[in-house]
Amino acid sequence: MSSNSDLEKNPNADRAEWMGVLARAHAQSLAKCFDTISDPPDFRWLRQPEVGAVMTRGRAGGTGQMFSVGEMSVTRCAITMESLPDVVGHAYVQGRDIEKAKAAAICDALLQTSRRDEIWAKVIEPLRSEEKERHLKSRRKAGATKVDFFTMVRAES
């Protein structure tokens, strides 16, 4: 699902990609990957975790006029690290899980540093393949319910 054209156009595509993977990950999976990071940094809050909502929008007919659909709960926070105070890690993640938002913000910060490759391998890559696997399984189950039409040919006498 990361083929969203708006994401592709933006120059921060790399960061948008990993922030999306972190936000869409299951909380337990993110926690598990986060625990494999060796020596997580000391951080301080720039913005304490806050639970709020965004109004999701849709389009009439899928393509037409925008309309307000309904809200979705979201948790956001921002951190900086004691060792690199110029780097800011942000998180905007669906739901009300404060631990998930915290882990996502710390990963976002680390991914902007020289530890990028390590975090990518330990967190982003496993979460991305888990999501891919989840979608594939869902599509395979849907695929089993695909209708095979066959046409009866009437014998002409």
Next chain:
Amino acid sequence: MYVATKGGEAAIEATHGLIAEERRGDTSVPELAIDQVRNQLGRAVDRVMTEGSLYDPDLAALAIKQAQGDMVEAIFLLRAFRTTLPRFGATQPIDTSKMIIRRRISAAFKDVPGGQILGPTYDYTHRLLDFGLAKSDQAERVAPEATATDPTMPRVTDILGAQGLMQAETRSEPEAEPFDLGRQPMSFPADRDQRLQNLFRGDEGFVLALGYATQRGYGRNHPFVGEIRMGFVEVVFTPPELGFPISIGTIEVTECQMINQFQGAKGIEPMFTRGYGLAFGQSERKTMAMALVDRALKASELGEDRDHPPQDEEFVLAHSDNVEAAGFVSHLKLPHYVDFQSELSMLRGLRADALKTPGQEAAE
């Protein structure tokens, strides 16, 4: 007459205790957990999220448990909670053409690109009670798997639209901020954005009845299910402090595109017209009903006569919200002692006058 209205605190406290006990029920039966409601009563959760206007399956499950399964009460609880959340902003429109599809059918085209995908549906069940479910065996149910469906599938209405046979969905340039009932009071005449949001949150029973009425002749518009699709879409949001769009989550939605006949009117050539339905989760019946009513409400734009309730936006939009409707009906339970006393004394006065002059009414 002055009526003192104090007291009742002890009675109110006792009724809170009584509902708490009743909600828990027989303590020899295990207590219902929120994740059981979320996992095993998913369609109830979907309805509460849609009409409660907040996508949060855990909170919807909690509301259902707290309301003892009273859906309108659960919707009210979720709506009330929603007002306590700070609003971070509005997302980009969800793109249903990029949906990870779980179900996708068309009643208009048999051989639609991507195929007819039944997905999880009750359509082909026999609607016989399954007594096997009355026993709680722990048997794992595993659905079969086959070749995966296409990653994305074209919307049927887009295919027809490309052939120019279909009323186009248009956008204004530049695009206006959509109406938001969470922030603005209802206003008339209502544009499509306000109507769609209202129908999205509207009571399923009410919208279903109105949609049914259009089929029975009260605003007939000859509908076909162009497409129903159900699955997961990404939610993309631009946090102001970042300034670029990021994906912040995934939601499950159902979308219904209804295709309707239109004979043409003064200055409008004959073409197919459209009705649109959308809901959180797996809410197919609701989206179909919504699409029928959305189309009916286009009557004035298409120069059709507005003779029936489903075509009357003030009637539809002002009465679709079950939180408002339940609130106004329920207020009749509040003490009206003084009102009623005045009615009573007026009625006694009228009757006394009538008795004093017998036969006069009949003579008039």
